Amino acid sequence: MAPRVLISDKISPASVKIFTDRGVEVDYQPDLGKDRDALAAIIGQYDGLAIRSATKVTSKVLAQAGNLKVIGRAGIGVDNVDIPAATQRGVIVMNTPFGNSITTAEHAIALLLALSREIPAADQSTQAGKWEKTRFLGVEITGKTLGLIGCGNIGSIVSDRALGLRMKVIAFDPFLSHERAQDLGVEKVELDDLLGRADFITLHTPLTEKTKNIVSATALNKTKKGVRIINCARGGLVDEAALRVALDSGHVAGAAFDVFSTEPATENPLFGHPHVICTPHLGASTMEAQENVALQIAEQMSDYLTRGAITNAVNFPSITAEEAPKLRPFITLAEKLGSFAGQLTETGITSVRITCQGEVAHMNTRALTSAAIAGLLRPMLADINVVSAPSVAKERGIVIEETTSEADSDYDALVTLTVITEKLERTVSGTVFGDGKPRIVEIKGIKVDAEFAPSMIYVANEDKPGFVGSFASLLGEAGVNIATFALGRLSQGGDAIALVQIDGTVSDAVMDKVRKLPQVRMAKPLAF
Known part of the structure; x- marks a missing residue:
């Protein structure tokens, strides 16, 4: 029986031919995605769902999707898909990370020019019969x-166009190396420096917990008087x-x-202001971009449904069916090691080294490397996936080194991730035991044994009496329950670490x- 795909958004009809030519049945209902209840009512009939931004794939929709195997987002942003719920149900989520980059960058430049010369207001005035020269x-x-907040794929295109317009470009991006910035012809700066120097600010970063309201009231107070701000991200x-x-x-x-x-946006605080230009999310709205992402997602979904090939998956790496059973737990391990390091890293990353020892050295280590890089970068780059992670890292000048070794260790298989930043080097190792659960076994040369958990606290401290008691009491007084407590140290009285699994989350006030605590050098909440 041929697989069936539902297209619930307005995607180029050319995608339908791609599906049918490859033996996939297509139901083209481009307005269905606006009605979640109607979508939930019929989604169980389909193996694949192709969408743009109008369709919201919620956990409620996924609960009715008993046959769904793949969701394809024609575009880069997947914030309209409940990815954890899709992953839990074994649904692959794909996107097209590079299909509309040029179009979005050009729209940002168009808005910059329109803003600098007040073109929309001048047009409206002139057509009203006025001549307000x-x-x-x-x-x-x-x-x-021009200050770029985010200098990845789209931001780098904007910088190229702006330099062609004889602007000076400065960029804030924690993952942009100085070497990559030099290649692009931009100056890498810290955020406060950018805010204070830029005449125009344009944003090209995903929305994450770290970037939400990155241009806040406080940030706006640090900008130059007369600054102009563009957001197409x-x-x-x-x-x-x-x-x-x-x-x-x-x-x-x-x-x-x-x-x-x-x-x-039918109403917004910015609407109605005489010095504001608004467009209805047109960043990817050109004929070329619409065609590119539609054809690309149709090809990717068809390949998966008919041949099992996985490309540009947000929640699963590109591996063959034969490799999957043995490799999957180590992919999970690599991604979690990357996530651990990424959540602790706040300065620019210059290089990353992944070392596979023992049994894992004979596996598809490329998938492991991609998973580790995706986990590492995801805290700042929400839309990154395990396929695009290496190229995104390369764009930012991050050097990736992958090594395998037959060297003996305490474990049958060991994966070690070393992250080198402008200020420090951080190393974390992990393995997978017979139960299939990944765990951390070494941090900064300190032995430890801890499973990953949804909510954890990492503490680097001095090995002095009283720390464990003070720490546990503080959490207890705050109503935070400790599930597991893993400790490790280099030597008596020396550097020590604690990895603590907690129930629920911990507030910023408690973390402060x-x-x-007198013995604590660093403390950070972690989420996996």
């Missing part, structure tokens, strides 16, 4: 400083209410937004108290 006094962009990166206040005061000269914290 002296009213619309714009600014030149030549010689001005994700709604929620800018505090829109705070920006409205800054626009009203005249501190911010103008803003151009293609994305909003709530979409469709933990960091103030």
Whole structure:
């Protein structure tokens, strides 16, 4: 029986031919995705679901998707898909990470130019029969400083176009190396430096916990008077209410937004301001981009449904069916080791080294490396997947070194991840025991034995009496229950670590108290 795919968003009809030519039945209902109940009612009939941004694939929808094997997002952002729920149900989630990069970058440049010369307002005035030549006094962009918040695939294209317009480009991106910045012709800076120097600021970063409201009221107060702000990335990166206040005061000269914290945006604090340009999420809306992502997702989904090939999966690496059973637990291990290191890393990464020893050295180590890099970068780059991770790292000038070794160790198989930043080197090792559960066995040369858990606390401390008691008491007083407590140390009285599994989450206030304990050097909440 031929696999069936539902297309529930407005995707180029050319994708239908790709599916049918490859033996996949297609049901093209481009308006269905707007009605979640209607989608949930019929989704159980299909093996695949092809979407854009209008369809929201919630846990409720997935609960009715008994036959669903793959979700294909024609575009990069997958924030409209409940990925944990899809993963739990064994549904592969694919995207097309590079299909609309040029189109989005060009839209950002278009808004920058329109904003600098007040083109929308001037057009409206002129067509109304007015001739207000002296009213619309714009600014030149030549010689001005453009600040990029995020300099990945799209940001680097914007920088290239801006340099062609004779702008000076500075960039804030924790994953951008100085070497890569030099190749691009941009200056790598810290966020506060960018805010204080930029005449124009444009955002090109995904929406994560770390980047939400990255342009906050506090950040806006650090900007130059007369700055102009462009956002074609994700709604929620800018505090829109705070920006409205800054626009009203005249501190911010103008803003151009293609994305909003709530979409469709029928109302927003920015609407109605005379120095604001708004477009309805048009970043990827060109004929070329629509065609590219539609054809690409149709090919990827067809290959998976008919041949089992996995490409550009957000929640699973590209591996063959034969490799999967033995490799899968080590892929999970590698991704969690990467996530562990990524959650602790706050400075620019220059290189990453993955070492596989013992039995795992004979496996598909490329998949392990991709999984480790994806886990490492995901805390800052939410849309990254295990397929695109190496190329994204390369874009940022991160050197990846992969080695295998037959050397004896205490374990039949050992994966070690070393992350080198501009300030330090961090090493973490793990293995998979007979129960199939990945675990950490060494951190910074200190032996430890801890399983990964959804919510954990990592502490680096001095090995002095009283730490365990003080730490446990502090959590107890805050109502935080300890599930497991793993300890390790280099030597008596020397460097020590603790990995603590807790029930639920821990508040920022409690973490601040933990960091103030006299023996603690660093403390960080972790989520896996």
